[in-house]
Amino acid sequence: MLSIISLSLFGILNLFLGFLKSRRILLPATLVFLLIALALTAQEWNQQALYFSDMLRVNNLFVSFSAIILVTALLVVGISRNFGDDVEYTHPAEYYSIILFSITGALMMIGFENLIMLFVGVEILSVAMYVLTGTDKRSLRSNEAALKYFLMGAFATGILLFGVAMIYGATGSFKLGGIATYVQTAAQYRAVSPLLYIGLLFLFIGMLFKVSAAPFHFWTPDVYEGAPTIFTAFMSTIVKTAGFAALYKLASVAFGGAYGFWAQTLAVIAVLTLLIGNITAAYQQSFKRMMAYSSISHAGYLLLAVVAKVPDSQSAILFYSLAYSLATVSAFGVLIVVSERKPFEGSPDERYAAFNGLAKTNPLLAFVMTVSMLSLAGIPLTAGFWGKFFIFSAAVEGNLTALLVIAVLMSCVGIYYYFRVIIAMYLNPSEGDEVIVSSGFKLTLLLTTVLTLLFGLFPDLVNSFF
Amino acid sequence: MLTLILILIPLMIAFVLLALRGGAVKRVALIASLVELALAVYVLSIFKADTSSQFSLSYDWIKSAGVQFAIGIDGISVLLVLLSTLLVPLIILSTFNHSYRNPSAFYALILMMQSALVGVFVAKDAFLFYFFFEAALIPIYFIAASWGGENRIPVTFKFFLYTIFGSLFMLLGLVYLYLQTPGSHSSLLSDFYALNLSAAQQSVLFWALFIGFAIKMPVFPFHTWQPDTYVESPTPATMLLAGIMLKMGTYGLIRIVLPIVPEGVQEWGLVAVILSVTGIVYGSIIAIQQQDMKRLVAYSSFAHVGLMAAGIFSLTLDGLQGSLIQMLAHGINVVGLFFIIEVIFSRTQTRDLSQLGGITQNSPVLSVFFIIMVLGSVALPLTNGFIGEFLLLKGVFSYNTWIGIIAGTTIIFGAVYTLRMVQKSMFGVQTTATEQFTDLNLNEILVLAPLAVFVFWIGLFPNAFLKLTEPAVAELLRTMK
Numbered sequence: 001m002l003s004i005i006s007l008s009l010f011g012i013l014n015l016f017l018g019f020l021k022s023r024r025i026l027l028p029a030t031l032v033f034l035l036i037a038l039a040l041t042a043q044e045w046n047q048q049a050l051y052f053s054d055m056l057r058v059n060n061l062f063v064s065f066s067a068i069i070l071v072t073a074l075l076v077v078g079i080s081r082n083f084g085d086d087v088e089y090t091h092p093a094e095y096y097s098i099i100l101f102s103i104t105g106a107l108m109m110i111g112f113e114n115l116i117m118l119f120v121g122v123e124i125l126s127v128a129m130y131v132l133t134g135t136d137k138r139s140l141r142s143n144e145a146a147l148k149y150f151l152m153g154a155f156a157t158g159i160l161l162f163g164v165a166m167i168y169g170a171t172g173s174f175k176l177g178g179i180a181t182y183v184q185t186a187a188q189y190r191a192v193s194p195l196l197y198i199g200l201l202f203l204f205i206g207m208l209f210k211v212s213a214a215p216f217h218f219w220t221p222d223v224y225e226g227a228p229t230i231f232t233a234f235m236s237t238i239v240k241t242a243g244f245a246a247l248y249k250l251a252s253v254a255f256g257g258a259y260g261f262w263a264q265t266l267a268v269i270a271v272l273t274l275l276i277g278n279i280t281a282a283y284q285q286s287f288k289r290m291m292a293y294s295s296i297s298h299a300g301y302l303l304l305a306v307v308a309k310v311p312d313s314q315s316a317i318l319f320y321s322l323a324y325s326l327a328t329v330s331a332f333g334v335l336i337v338v339s340e341r342k343p344f345e346g347s348p349d350e351r352y353a354a355f356n357g358l359a360k361t362n363p364l365l366a367f368v369m370t371v372s373m374l375s376l377a378g379i380p381l382t383a384g385f386w387g388k389f390f391i392f393s394a395a396v397e398g399n400l401t402a403l404l405v406i407a408v409l410m411s412c413v414g415i416y417y418y419f420r421v422i423i424a425m426y427l428n429p430s431e432g433d434e435v436i437v438s439s440g441f442k443l444t445l446l447l448t449t450v451l452t453l454l455f456g457l458f459p460d461l462v463n464s465f466f
Numbered sequence: 467m468l469t470l471i472l473i474l475i476p477l478m479i480a481f482v483l484l485a486l487r488g489g490a491v492k493r494v495a496l497i498a499s500l501v502e503l504a505l506a507v508y509v510l511s512i513f514k515a516d517t518s519s520q521f522s523l524s525y526d527w528i529k530s531a532g533v534q535f536a537i538g539i540d541g542i543s544v545l546l547v548l549l550s551t552l553l554v555p556l557i558i559l560s561t562f563n564h565s566y567r568n569p570s571a572f573y574a575l576i577l578m579m580q581s582a583l584v585g586v587f588v589a590k591d592a593f594l595f596y597f598f599f600e601a602a603l604i605p606i607y608f609i610a611a612s613w614g615g616e617n618r619i620p621v622t623f624k625f626f627l628y629t630i631f632g633s634l635f636m637l638l639g640l641v642y643l644y645l646q647t648p649g650s651h652s653s654l655l656s657d658f659y660a661l662n663l664s665a666a667q668q669s670v671l672f673w674a675l676f677i678g679f680a681i682k683m684p685v686f687p688f689h690t691w692q693p694d695t696y697v698e699s700p701t702p703a704t705m706l707l708a709g710i711m712l713k714m715g716t717y718g719l720i721r722i723v724l725p726i727v728p729e730g731v732q733e734w735g736l737v738a739v740i741l742s743v744t745g746i747v748y749g750s751i752i753a754i755q756q757q758d759m760k761r762l763v764a765y766s767s768f769a770h771v772g773l774m775a776a777g778i779f780s781l782t783l784d785g786l787q788g789s790l791i792q793m794l795a796h797g798i799n800v801v802g803l804f805f806i807i808e809v810i811f812s813r814t815q816t817r818d819l820s821q822l823g824g825i826t827q828n829s830p831v832l833s834v835f836f837i838i839m840v841l842g843s844v845a846l847p848l849t850n851g852f853i854g855e856f857l858l859l860k861g862v863f864s865y866n867t868w869i870g871i872i873a874g875t876t877i878i879f880g881a882v883y884t885l886r887m888v889q890k891s892m893f894g895v896q897t898t899a900t901e902q903f904t905d906l907n908l909n910e911i912l913v914l915a916p917l918a919v920f921v922f923w924i925g926l927f928p929n930a931f932l933k934l935t936e937p938a939v940a941e942l943l944r945t946m947k
Binding site: 374379380381385389392393396397404405408409411412415416419423426427458459460463 | 627644
């Protein structure tokens with residue numbers, strides 16, 4: 001809880017730091033702020049408390065998911081070396097502040113105990129994301145993406161709020177506990193108000209939009225492609241982690257009693273998401289667009305764990321989000337530098353071809369990218385493997401056989417498109433020159449790679465907490 | 467502890483190699499693999515031929531999930547550990563006349579591959595097994611895709627996707643089994659053996675597990691990746707694939723499928739045997755048509771592995787014993803044959819039988835070794851192939867006479883396609899390609915001589931090897947009843 005308060009204060013502080021006109025201070029300052037928030041979060045481990053008139057619950061779920069978000073944010077800020085240097089990013093202080101504010105929103109989405117808090121969290125996170133998407137002011141793509149994201153996002157939040165209102169109408173409560181009690185007792189007497197079902201669906205639609213599950217995924221490729229890559233990395237990791245934490249909480253805590261009602265709906269959505277995400281990704285020529293569809297497909301795997309709704313689901317979602325976030329940050333990190341190597345038709349080259357021969361010119365970057373792709377593909381030795389493993393375990397436990405077969409087939413498709421990058425880097429002839437990468441940037445990328453391999457070899461480092 | 471060292475030596479040296487440059491790389495890799503071999507021979511010498519798992523070791527790997535890092539060598543794995551430690555030094559030595567670009571990565575990947583292969587054969591935990599099973603795939607993919615022939619990229623990609631596809635289903639099967647274990651779950655293979663599964667469960671599980679191994683071996687009709695991959699890969703990778711990696715599949719059948727789903731094997735065994743025997747006939751007939759020597763040996767390997775699988779599913783002591791000894795024998799023969807093809811290719815720049823001929827006139831030594839390897843491969847008595855194929859056929863015969871008769875054609879077909887290869891390449895009139903042929907140099911003799919020794923050693927004294935495995939195989943069959 002302290003982390004939420006401190007992060008919003010730090011955000012304001014960051015704005016004032018902007019007056020110093022010293023861009024060198026901002027990046028380290030933001031890192032320090034995030035580290036402090038991480039420490040504040042960590043010391044709440046194993047505590048159970050309710051704050052703000054029972055609107056926010058601190059427990060291990062909150063601490064662990066917050067930790068993932070803060071670590072991811074640290075890594076993203078770590079590779080944000082050059083906004084500040086570029087002409088487009090004339091207001092670095094604002095961007096760092098918006099990042100900090102958006103994280104407060106994400107943390108509220110994880111800790112919510114009251115649907116109002118969920119809504120406020122979603123809004124804070126989303127508005128920040130709309131702004132960050134449009135930061136490349138001179139690029140038409142970035143502007144278009146921001147507008148699209150804003151229009152669709154606002155619509156989805158509207159539906160979410162509508163859902164909250166209807167649930168209140170049916171249950172007379174905004175609180176998770178109150179809703180859960182209503183659902184259970186009403187289900188016993190077979191007197192569940194139809195309003196609840198409609199409200200639940202609306203609420204889920206709002207959340208599924210945020211985590212880009214099909215068929216609410218149409219914004220994802222355009223927005224991911226249009227946003228500056230650094231913010232794509234931020235949005236594809238933080239929003240997804242927070243979104244799934246919230247969705248899991250809703251599904252298992254508040255609406256656990258109505259499992260029979262939503263399980264089938266979510267199962268169909270999971271299948272759609274897996275199919276659309278993976279198959280469309282296989283057809284992409286742009287790496288960045290492929291990553292957007294791959295992010296949709298990962299939402300599908302995560303949904304499996306939500307649908308399974310077994311005790312192990314939580315740790316499966318947690319591990320998967322962590323593995324996915326680490327791999328995604330390093331993938332986008334490498335893309336940032338590689339895309340600037342040799343512009344293609346006047347804009348940064350984000351095609352697969354941009355990676356041709358990278359192993360010869362920059363073996364280190366190629367290695368980072370390889371580990372990241374292997375992890376996303378779920379190949380052993382990487383964290384991604386155990387992520388898939390825990391998800392599949394949860395799904396087997398929940399008897400989701402048909403879903404599992406689809407998920408396995410789709411992982412093979414996934415291997416196909418992730419390996420195209422590896423093939424381009426190692427087996428195709430080189431097209432560009434060596435990319436010069438600053439040492440801080442390298443260090444961050446190496447850190448994500450080392451963590452991915454470390455969790456791949458010793459998943460217990462994370463899992464022993466649960 | 468020794469087992470762990472066997473896994474770690476190649477892995478550690480692989481990382482050392484990455485830091486080295488120049489000619490030292492080859493030598494360090496060779497020395498490391500020889501040390502590994504010496505250790506494996508030592509392990510073999512103190513190995514007791516009984517049913518127990520020896521040199522065992524177990525750590526908690528993922529404590530919360532009950533997954534253990536449990537390794538050990540028993541009668542079923544002992545020959546395969548020998549195989550993977552014996553062949554790798556020879557494979558490394560076989561590359562000494564050839565300079566591969568970026569040698570440190572090349573040899574490091576070979577050693578990583580070896581580490582994972584040994585890991586597969588000693589793993590006693592299902593997920594550890596799976597872990598090594600996949601870990602072996604990554605180095606071989608990179609070796610084949612980076613140093614292979616012209617068409618390597620799509621071909622190796624197909625190989626990679628195909629095998630991953632199979633192993634993912636295996637993973638699902640293993641996860642399901644894991645969740646059936648009592649209490650807070652365990653993934654030790656011995657706990658899987660003890661499960662009481664219903665016939666319906668076993669029936670489904672059989673296919674989930676079988677497909678993974680069948681693709682790896684490969685069994686008809688999952689073989690389409692194999693000939694192209696063997697042909698396009700650089701010869702050391704082909705040797706690793708055919709000599710050792712293929713055995714992961716047959717080993718998996720014995721280690722995982724038979725003891726865990728015995729009723730599933732009863733139910734589907736006939737189908738599996740028929741598929742395997744189909745592969746024998748089909749592979750042989752295609753091999754007879756081949757002009758490319760490497761492709762010919764690739765199809766012959768496909769035919770041989772079919773017989774191994776059929777022997778395993780015969781569920782007889784002879785069949786299983788035969789398959790274990792044949793895994794060793796086939797590994798030795800196929801590596802020898804691929805090496806000889808590479809020798810011929812390096813001198814003539816062709817593997818096409820229609821452009822070869824009369825090699826024997828310039829190279830008596832090569833001819834002798836070639837014929838030894840071929841005789842082993844066609845299972846002539848007194849060679850290693852005979853022991854394996856005889857036992858395998860005996861097993862298949864006692865399973866079903868008619869299938870045994872069809873499987874027996876492997877000996878005839880084998881003689882036809884391999885002898886045709888020898889005749890067309892070695893005998894007859896010299897062609898423009900083979901006029902300047904020079905005989906083997908010392909290096910090449912050093913590769914082939916140990917292989918030739920093993921061809922006869924196993925052929926003449928099979929009991930030394932069969933005794934090692936017999937108690938464990940007999941115990942396995944007893945528990946299946």
